[in-house]
Structures are given as structure tokens and as C-alpha cells.
Amino acid sequence: MSKDIILKAENISKQYRLGQVGTGTLSHDLNRWWHQIRGKENPYLKIGDVNDRSTKGSSDYVWALQDINFEVERGEVLGIIGKNGAGKSTLLKILSKVTAPTTGSIKSRGRIASLLEVGTGFNGEMTGRENIFLNGAILGMTKKEIASKLDEIIDFSGCERYIDTPVKRYSSGMTVRLAFAVAAFLEPEILVIDEVLAVGDAEFQKKAIGKMQDISREGGRTVLFVSHNMAAVRSLCTKGILLENGKIVFEGGIEPLLNLYLKSNQNRNYWKGEDGDKSMRLLNTEIYNELRSKNLKNTDLIHIVLKFEIGEKFKDIVIGATICTPTGNPIVGLLYNDYNNLNEILPGTYEVIFTIPSCSLATGDYEIEFNLSIPFVKKYTCEKSNLSFAITAESDYGNRFYVENSLFLNSIIRPNWFNSINKIN
Structure with a gap:
């Protein structure tokens, strides 16, 4: 039986330049352009240090991600774990098309909804209700489709009293509640969740994990989940990948993944x-x-x-x-x-x-x-x-x-x- 692949990452790498933004980059851009018109490879792809935040490198360039390859099937919940600075958030930003990879490509089938940082995609001057319609429109949904889900979104978020108040007056927990409710109930084919759920209280985290389980098992939708909460990863995810210094060091089942991660911490x-x-x-x-x-x-x-x-x-x-x-x-x-x-x-x-x-x-x-x-x-x-x-x-x-x-x-x-x-x- 053939696999129903909904998301595929091929040779994804992301390079950043260290230091102050804009310092000395014009000469580098001209150098890249000169190599490009001559049909040669970008010269800066051959340099750069491994993404190890705890050591001082010898290059101004660092590889936040290097040669990332994986596939996700429809209905899977993929856990992405690793230490701080391993490249997890960078990978999710690339998958969500917030930023472009230096090399490689992302192939996806269907709408992607992302919850990467508190307030991502929200306009602080607009009310919670208006932001729900704004985010739904960004996801490609019609006003009628959004309106049909509106009551469920507001009820799940627990922000009904403040739904007509500008989002800039929300606490970070309220913002995450509303953002998650929008992302989950507007039915994207792929839901991308970063560590932001940790901002919510225990009751909301439990509701959010239960909702992610429902949409993956019953709705057949795909979830990519980054968390440092190993208990949540174990209960929610069907498989996972372990990132270390911008590279995948393991991909497979949750139990061997967590064993390896905990061992690496030792x-x-x-x-x-x-x-x-x-x-x-x-x-x-x-x-x-x-x-x-x-x-x-x-x-x-x-x-x-x-x-x-x-x-x-x-x-x-x-x-x-x-x-x-x-x-x-x-x-x-x-x-x-x-x-x-x-x-x-x-x-x-x-x-x-x-x-x-x-x-x-x-x-x-x-x-x-x-x-x-x-x-x-x-x-x-x-x-x-x-x-x-x-x-x-x-x-x-x-x-x-x-x-x-x-x-x-x-x-x-x-x-x-x-x-x-x-x-x-």
C-alpha cells in the first residue's frame, strides 16, 4: 500500500550570518550574484560552523539547519525535540513558509496553520473576533465557513468576555488560547505547533493536547509538535525526530527517540x-x-x-x-x-x-x-x-x-x- 505523504522536506539547510544585521553583507551579496551569473555555486555554502550555541566558532556564518530530510504521512503526529538552539523553531518557520531555506525544498499538500510564537498572525489593534476572521481568510476559508465555526472557537478559547476587545489588551495566555483555537478549528490539513502551549495554564494545555489528538485520529489531519514536555510528546506523537546542532540524529518511534534524548542529556x-x-x-x-x-x-x-x-x-x-x-x-x-x-x-x-x-x-x-x-x-x-x-x-x-x-x-x-x-x- 502506497504512503499518503502530505509533507516532505528535501535537503533543507538554513544558514545565518552572525553579528549585527547589515554589517558587510553588500559585498557578500555582490559576490553571490557574480557567482550566480557565471553558473557557479554560492561560495558561502562551503563555509560556516555547525550550530553549537555553547562554543565560539571561527566563521561569521552558522548552519542553523543542515541536510534535513523527512516525510510525514496524513494523520501522523510528528514530535520534534532537541535542546535549546538545536534548530527546532527554525525548522518550523521553514515548514510554515515564514522564512525560506538556504537550500532544499518543502513539498506540502493542503493548508498549513502555524502557532509559532505568542500573537503570531494577530493584529493587536483588531478585536479577537476580527482576528478570527482575519486568520481564517489567510488560511483560505470563506467568511461563511469561518462563521460556522465561530462559536466553537470562542467557547474553546475561554475568552468570550474579551472577544470584542482589541487583542493588544490580552495577556499572553489569552492570546495563545485564541490563536490555538483558531488554528485547530479552522481545519487546516497540517497544524504546526511550537512550544507556545507552555504559556497556557495546565487546564488549557490538557484541552489543547486532547484537541490535537482528536484532529489527528478522527479528522485525519497532520500535526507537527515541538515541546520540551516529554510526557506530552509521548502521549500525543506517533513518531518523532531528534535535532542536535541543526542535524537530524534520529527519526523513528517515540520510545527509542525519548530514550536517546534523555541519554544525550546525560x-x-x-x-x-x-x-x-x-x-x-x-x-x-x-x-x-x-x-x-x-x-x-x-x-x-x-x-x-x-x-x-x-x-x-x-x-x-x-x-x-x-x-x-x-x-x-x-x-x-x-x-x-x-x-x-x-x-x-x-x-x-x-x-x-x-x-x-x-x-x-x-x-x-x-x-x-x-x-x-x-x-x-x-x-x-x-x-x-x-x-x-x-x-x-x-x-x-x-x-x-x-x-x-x-x-x-x-x-x-x-x-x-x-x-x-x-x-x-
């Missing part, structure tokens, strides 16, 4: 103290379940591993970890507390394992902040040693532990959290 350059300081060094951090998989369910027994090396004898060190929300709010503090073993710790390589019992963490995204330090003297961990991970629900279990624990209102329930330390050599 390949960090650890801070090893000041130059010449070998008294204590952080070597590695890791998180996995009993099967040594990084695809963590809320029913898994979870192991958090901290490996470090000590170059001299210490009488007192702190070994701990804090589980936080993505915004940095601490939830659980873990501390190695068997001080009989740490009363005098000898030089060598050690591995501390913190074990979290099953059904102790709710579904969602988390971050671990590690603490390896000499009290009141020096800390040997920093942000580079932090780990990101996601907890998803077991299909037949969900977050049931909340219900079970709520039955014991007159007792204090403390899960049996424990830890261990092992000297490797």
Missing part, C-alpha cells in the same frame, strides 16, 4: 574542580530502572547513580541529590547518611546509588541536582552535572498510588527510600 562534561585540583572529581551521573532502561515508568524501581574519585583522605564529605521540577522547585532531597562509612574515606573511585521505590514520583518531567562537596569548603558539582528525566504512567496503573495513599488519612506513609556506596577501586 552525556555531560563534568566539572572536575579547579586546575590542578585532584582532591575530588565527579566522574559520571546516571539514572535508570531495574532493567537499566532510561524509559522510566511511575511503577519502576529507580536508581540514581553518582560516581566520583577521591585523591586524598577525607574525614567529612556530603553526597546528595535533589529531585526538582523543571522550574527548579525542590521536591525530594536524597542524602547519603551512613556516616559510619564516611567517617574516614580513603582515596579511590566510589559509586553511590540512591534507590527510589516504585510509585513514589508522579508522572511528569524532573531534574536532579547533585551535591558532592566538603562542608563549608568547596562544592564539586555544578549545573553541568544535573540530569533531566521524565516519568510516564504505566498503562494499567496510572497514578493510582495517589488514590491508595489518600485512604490512609490518619497515618504517615513514608516510602522505604534507601542508598548505598561502593568502592570500585
